[in-house]
Structures are given as structure tokens and as C-alpha cells.
Amino acid sequence: MNPITYALREIRRRRYRTAVNIAGIVIAISTLITLVMAARGWETCTTVPLNSIGTDIILYYTAPLKPSGEGCYIVNHLFSYPFNQSMLNDFESVHEVERAVPILMHRLRAMVFTGIDPSETETNAVLPSSIIEGRYLKPDDRYVAIIDKEYAALMNLTLGSTVNYAADFEVVGIVDVSATNIMKSHIYVNLQAVQEVLPEQPIGLVNMALIRTNSPDTVKQAAAVLEERWPDTRTITGSDLAETASGLIQINEETAWSISIALAVITILFTAKSQLGNVAERTREIGILKAIGWSNGNVVNQIVTESLMQGAIGGILGCILGYIFASYVLFTIGGELGGALKFVSVDPVLLGVGLVIALGSGVVAGLLASVRAARLEPVKAIRTI
Amino acid sequence: MSTKNVIELSNLTKTYQRGNASEVKAVDDVSLKVVDGEFLTILGPSGSGKTTLLNLIGGLDKPSEGTVILDGLDISKLTESELVKVRREKVGFVFQAFNLIPTFSALENVEAPLAPTKMPKNERIERSQELLWLMGLKQRADHLPAELSAGEQQRVAIARAFANKPTVLLLDEPTGNLDTKSGKKILELCHRASKEQGQTVVAVTHATYIRRYTDCLLFMRDGKLFSQIPQEEFEEAE
Structure with a gap:
């Protein structure tokens, strides 16, 4: 008799007990996958938009700086109030700040037109790595632009074409900017060119600063110091983005793993208890097997095989259910936070880990139960009714 | 018949503790030799210690005192x-209650x-x-125990006992759950198979009709073995 065939028959014979064991494993594994993927989705939503442009903080002004004043053209067409570019040096004087990069982002109807400093290649509204055709901007460029590939396709623009936005700009590059990029624009040009061509010529003015801190651990502190020293400024960090998605599971991966491991331990104990009940019900049968020459090893092997098979069935079902739940959660988070989760799918490695945990639970539970089976004395076990 | 001793019991005693530290001697100072190929039957009333004696011979239980030498090996000193x-x-082993595995077919058992x-x-x-085939169950090989009659189940149990070509076949009330006709058939099969396969058989039973198939009859009462069988044993049974 093959141990697997024997195990399958026992599983069939004890349908209810098996179903309860498998249900426990399914709940543990599907919860693990759902929680961990929710945590990863959460992290993606809160870090990718900033990380994709190499920044930790976006800084802007919430009150007008004199003499620009409210009501002027630039305030109406910029995303936030402008401030002097020279203030970037002041921001960099904050201990936790490593680099402050200038941005002048301008909007006219549905068009977003952004001025960048091309010499900043680590932190910027668009990075050289996004170029798919042509070249990135150079510091001495004036009337040339790089454009988003979707905008290029929509407007039928290619390299060498001209885009008009307060002036004519020759297209020298096309970029593929991810939907997760919070600074996604239609046209990117040299910062000085924007300052020169916009009405009122905001020379020396910018309206955002991308702040790179010296360590991921100092982001919160840097943001607090900046807002404290310049009270009219506001900062956006990953944590702030997290707060925009209220009502969702806000959990980090470490916590998700802790909860999942606790669940796995509970499942092991639960399954082991159930398997002990199984062994108790089969005391006589185990006694007979020992009486006819089965060793403790043979009996342990059989009990563990049965438990392992329950773990395998529970693991596979748990992975399927976990995949469905996790996909739904990611879809829901993505719906609330925009396209940031387009690129997050259920990690196949996590499914593998879930399956391994389920199989491990089966083996441990089987081993715990089989200790009792191994201790049974055949002569006493056979007398059991 | 060979004169080689297959089973040698010397001063074998098995004591059980029962409540309030009182001791019960299930097997009391039993010494016995069974030679190769012999069919020995032990008769005796319930609770006389027959099954305990069989369990000691088969290594299912350990003696409190004395030794069991099985095929030249002192099994009373062996580890589990x-x-x-x-x-x-x-x-x-053949047990009174058949003790077949319910999820195994006859063949698998x-x-x-x-x-x-x-x-x-x-x-x-x-x-x-x-x-x-030897037990006349060729057509029932794929049937589960629940689909077999009591006699058929016991024949499966006997076939199982012969499977590993054992030196010693131990029959514990092999006919206990069967009617006389089926019981006689079972004993006939055991007798024939043991002679064909050359096994030594020790059977414990109430069924006195077993004497037709046995080489030696002993009687057990209160844990002790006697060579004389009380006449009332036969009168009660027959």
C-alpha cells in the first residue's frame, strides 16, 4: 500500500476533520498573501510616486511671496506660489537635506509645461533614464523640448517637430514617464527657457523644490524642519501620500508578516490538535499496523504524509484564494490612489512562500501528532474499541 | 517432524497493577517448549491469560519475569x-476481532x-x-473488509498472517467471532497452510473442536498451564 494512496483514503474517510484542517490552512495562507500584498501595494502607493523621480520631499509655498502677489498671471497658472530660486541654497543648509532641485511647473488648460534644471540627473521631474527616443536636455539648451510619448502620439509629434507653448520649441527627445510619476508633464524644457518665455518673465523664480534627504530615516525630520523654518511652505512626503488613501488597510510589510506568522503558528497548533484527534480515533488501527510489523518510522511517515497532503491541498487553495483577494485589494487601493498600482501584481515568490509555509505546517502538525502515534504500545492500542 | 525448539518459555510471568496497588498475575511462571512445525493449542476460560501469553510469545508485550526465546532469539531483552x-x-498474528484495516482492500490488507x-x-x-487464492478469496481481493462476511474477513486476516512467511503463527481465538461451520473451515485452512508452509502454530481458543487439527493441547487457568484438560471443558463446549 502506497502511503499516498493510504493517506488519500484516510482523508476521504475523515472528510469533516480534513475539511476543517484544510480550511484553517486556507485562511492562514490566503491572509498571508493578501496582507503582504496589501502592504506592498501600500508601500508602492506611498513611495513610488516620489522615488520614481529620486526625491523624498516635494516642497511648495502656500502663501504669496512679495512682490509677486496674489492675482498675478503666474499664480493663476502655476500649481503653487513662486519663490526665489536662491532659496534652494537655504533649504540645503538644513542638516538633513542633501539636495534641493528647482522646478517651475506651469499649467495652461490641460497642458502641463515644466521647467527643469538638466544638470540634475539624480533628482528631477523627469530623469535621463526615461528617454526612449532622442536625447535628454542639456544645460545650455534654450528652445528645445523633450515631450511625453503619449502626448507625442496624440499630437503626432516626432523628433524635430515643433511644439508651441508661449514660444516654439524643437522636440529633441521623447520620454516614457510612468503613471506613478507625480510630476508627469506634457512638455519639459530648460528652466531658464520657461522663465524667459512665460508672460511676466518670472526670472529667478520657481514654484517647487524636490528635496533629497541624506537618509530615508530623516525624511520626516527634514520635512518638519523645513516647515518650521519657512512657515509658509508645505511639504509632501510618502507618509502624506499614505494619508490621502483613508479607509484602506494601512499596514507595513513587517506587520503583515508578523500577523501572518502568528496565524501560521495558530494553524499548526490547530492542525496538530486535529491530527492528534485523528491519531486517537485510529489508535486500534495503528496498534494493528505495529503488531504486523510496521515500525514507529513507518507510522510517523504515514501520519506526516496525511498531514502533508492536507497542507498541500490547503496551500494550493490558500494561494488561489490569496491571489484573488490580493488582486482585489491591490485593485481597490489602485482605484483610490490612481495608477500607482498598475505595475504591482501578486508576487509569484510570495505564492511559493505561502505554499511552503502550508507544507511546513502540515509536516510540523503531522510530526507533533505522530509522536503520540509512535508512543502507542501495540498490545494496548489493539484493545482500544 | 524436526525437534528444533522454535519457542522456549522459561518461568514466564506477566504481572499487571490493578487499582490500589493490587497485582494480578496474568501469566504465572509458565515454562514451555514448542518444536518446529508443531500445532499447539491452548484451551482455557476467559481471563485465564491465554491472550497475554500469546502477546508475550509474539513480542507484543514484555514479560515481568522469565524469558521468551523465539527461533533462538531471546526477545524478552529486545528493544521496541x-x-x-x-x-x-x-x-x-491472527486476532479474534480480525483487525483488518477498514480502508484497505482484502489484497492490501x-x-x-x-x-x-x-x-x-x-x-x-x-x-x-x-x-x-489459498484462502479461497481470489474473487474478493478488491473488496473492503466491510463488504466481506465474518468468515471471509478472518480468512483475509489469516492470509495476512502468512504473508511474511513467519516462523511462528499465533492465533488468538481465530474462530471466536464465527459460527462452528466457518470456524472449522478456518482451522482447516490454518492447519493446511501451516503444514504446507512449514509454520509452527500456537492457537488459543475456547473452541474444543480445534483438537482435530492440533498436535498438542494444553489448558490454561489463572495464568498457569496444565497438560491435563478438564473433561468439563469439552462437555461445556460440545
């Missing part, structure tokens, strides 16, 4: 794992003692089929 080997290679051995699967199946 060594006893497993003895039970696997030297002993075949016969094969069960061979499963932990190194015998190839096809040989195991061949051997099991042969034994079922």
Missing part, C-alpha cells in the same frame, strides 16, 4: 525497534505486513494474491 523486526520477520519490507511491489502483490 528490535521487536518490530521480530514481529515483521518471524511472527504472524494481506500486503500490509510486507509494505515496510524491501520486497518489490510486484512480488508483494503476487504473494498476496497467492495467499488469497
Whole structure:
């Protein structure tokens, strides 16, 4: 008799007990996958938009700086109030700040037109790595632009074409900017060119600063110091983005793993208890097997095989259910936070880990139960009714 | 018949503790020799210690005192794992309650003692089929125990006991759950198979009609063995 065939028959014979064991494993594994993927989705939503442009903080002004004043053209067409570019040096004087990069982002109807400093290649509204055709901007460029590939396709623009936005700009590059990029624009040009061509010529003015801190651990502190020293400024960090998605599971991966491991331990104990009940019900049968020459090893092997098979069935079902739940959660988070989760799918490695945990639970539970089976004395076990 | 001793019991005693520290001697100072190929039957009333004696001979239980030498090996001093080997290679058990595995077919039940051995699967199946044929159960090989009559179940149990070609076959009330006709058939099969396969048989039973098939009859009462069988034993049974 093959141990697997024997195990399958026992599983069939004890349908209810098996179903309860498998249900426990399914709940543990599907919860693990759902929680961990929710945590990863959460992290993606809160870090990718900033990380994709190499920044930790976006800084802007919430009150007008004199003499620009409210009501002027630039305030109406910029995303936030402008401030002097020279203030970037002041921001960099904050201990936790490593680099402050200038941005002048301008909007006219549905068009977003952004001025960048091309010499900043680590932190910027668009990075050289996004170029798919042509070249990135150079510091001495004036009337040339790089454009988003979707905008290029929509407007039928290619390299060498001209885009008009307060002036004519020759297209020298096309970029593929991810939907997760919070600074996604239609046209990117040299910062000085924007300052020169916009009405009122905001020379020396910018309206955002991308702040790179010296360590991921100092982001919160840097943001607090900046807002404290310049009270009219506001900062956006990953944590702030997290707060925009209220009502969702806000959990980090470490916590998700802790909860999942606790669940796995509970499942092991639960399954082991159930398997002990199984062994108790089969005391006589185990006694007979020992009486006819089965060793403790043979009996342990059989009990563990049965438990392992329950773990395998529970693991596979748990992975399927976990995949469905996790996909739904990611879809829901993505719906609330925009396209940031387009690129997050259920990690196949996590499914593998879930399956391994389920199989491990089966083996441990089987081993715990089989200790009792191994201790049974055949002569006493056979007398059991 | 060979004169080699297959079973040698010397001053064998098995004591059980029962409540309030009182002791019960299930087997009391029993000494016995059974030679190769012999069919020995032990008669006796319930609670006389017959099953305990059989369990001691088969290595299912350990004696409190005395020794059990089985096929030249003192099994009273063996560890549990060594006893497993003895039970696997030297002993075949038939129990009163059949004790078949309910989820195994008749064929699988016969094969069960061979499963932990190194015998190839096809040989195991061949051997099991042969034994079922010997027991007249060839057509019932795929049936589960629940689908077999009591007599058929006991025949499967006997086939299982013969599977590993044991040196000693131990029959514990083999006809206890059967009517007289089926019981006689079972004993006839055991007798024939043991003679054909050359096994030594020790049977404990109430059924006095077993004397037709046995080489030696002993009587057991209160844990002691007697060679004289009280006449009332036969009168009560027959």
C-alpha cells in the first residue's frame, strides 16, 4: 500500500476533520498573501510616486511671496506660489537635506509645461533614464523640448517637430514617464527657457523644490524642519501620500508578516490538535499496523504524509484564494490612489512562500501528532474499541 | 517432524497493577517448549491469560519475569525497534476481532505486513494474491473488509498472517467471532497452510473442536498451564 494512496483514503474517510484542517490552512495562507500584498501595494502607493523621480520631499509655498502677489498671471497658472530660486541654497543648509532641485511647473488648460534644471540627473521631474527616443536636455539648451510619448502620439509629434507653448520649441527627445510619476508633464524644457518665455518673465523664480534627504530615516525630520523654518511652505512626503488613501488597510510589510506568522503558528497548533484527534480515533488501527510489523518510522511517515497532503491541498487553495483577494485589494487601493498600482501584481515568490509555509505546517502538525502515534504500545492500542 | 525448539518459555510471568496497588498475575511462571512445525493449542476460560501469553510469545508485550526465546532469539531483552523486526520477520498474528484495516482492500490488507519490507511491489502483490487464492478469496481481493462476511474477513486476516512467511503463527481465538461451520473451515485452512508452509502454530481458543487439527493441547487457568484438560471443558463446549 502506497502511503499516498493510504493517506488519500484516510482523508476521504475523515472528510469533516480534513475539511476543517484544510480550511484553517486556507485562511492562514490566503491572509498571508493578501496582507503582504496589501502592504506592498501600500508601500508602492506611498513611495513610488516620489522615488520614481529620486526625491523624498516635494516642497511648495502656500502663501504669496512679495512682490509677486496674489492675482498675478503666474499664480493663476502655476500649481503653487513662486519663490526665489536662491532659496534652494537655504533649504540645503538644513542638516538633513542633501539636495534641493528647482522646478517651475506651469499649467495652461490641460497642458502641463515644466521647467527643469538638466544638470540634475539624480533628482528631477523627469530623469535621463526615461528617454526612449532622442536625447535628454542639456544645460545650455534654450528652445528645445523633450515631450511625453503619449502626448507625442496624440499630437503626432516626432523628433524635430515643433511644439508651441508661449514660444516654439524643437522636440529633441521623447520620454516614457510612468503613471506613478507625480510630476508627469506634457512638455519639459530648460528652466531658464520657461522663465524667459512665460508672460511676466518670472526670472529667478520657481514654484517647487524636490528635496533629497541624506537618509530615508530623516525624511520626516527634514520635512518638519523645513516647515518650521519657512512657515509658509508645505511639504509632501510618502507618509502624506499614505494619508490621502483613508479607509484602506494601512499596514507595513513587517506587520503583515508578523500577523501572518502568528496565524501560521495558530494553524499548526490547530492542525496538530486535529491530527492528534485523528491519531486517537485510529489508535486500534495503528496498534494493528505495529503488531504486523510496521515500525514507529513507518507510522510517523504515514501520519506526516496525511498531514502533508492536507497542507498541500490547503496551500494550493490558500494561494488561489490569496491571489484573488490580493488582486482585489491591490485593485481597490489602485482605484483610490490612481495608477500607482498598475505595475504591482501578486508576487509569484510570495505564492511559493505561502505554499511552503502550508507544507511546513502540515509536516510540523503531522510530526507533533505522530509522536503520540509512535508512543502507542501495540498490545494496548489493539484493545482500544 | 524436526525437534528444533522454535519457542522456549522459561518461568514466564506477566504481572499487571490493578487499582490500589493490587497485582494480578496474568501469566504465572509458565515454562514451555514448542518444536518446529508443531500445532499447539491452548484451551482455557476467559481471563485465564491465554491472550497475554500469546502477546508475550509474539513480542507484543514484555514479560515481568522469565524469558521468551523465539527461533533462538531471546526477545524478552529486545528493544521496541528490535521487536518490530521480530514481529515483521518471524511472527504472524491472527486476532479474534480480525483487525483488518477498514480502508484497505482484502489484497492490501494481506500486503500490509510486507509494505515496510524491501520486497518489490510486484512480488508483494503476487504473494498476496497467492495467499488469497489459498484462502479461497481470489474473487474478493478488491473488496473492503466491510463488504466481506465474518468468515471471509478472518480468512483475509489469516492470509495476512502468512504473508511474511513467519516462523511462528499465533492465533488468538481465530474462530471466536464465527459460527462452528466457518470456524472449522478456518482451522482447516490454518492447519493446511501451516503444514504446507512449514509454520509452527500456537492457537488459543475456547473452541474444543480445534483438537482435530492440533498436535498438542494444553489448558490454561489463572495464568498457569496444565497438560491435563478438564473433561468439563469439552462437555461445556460440545
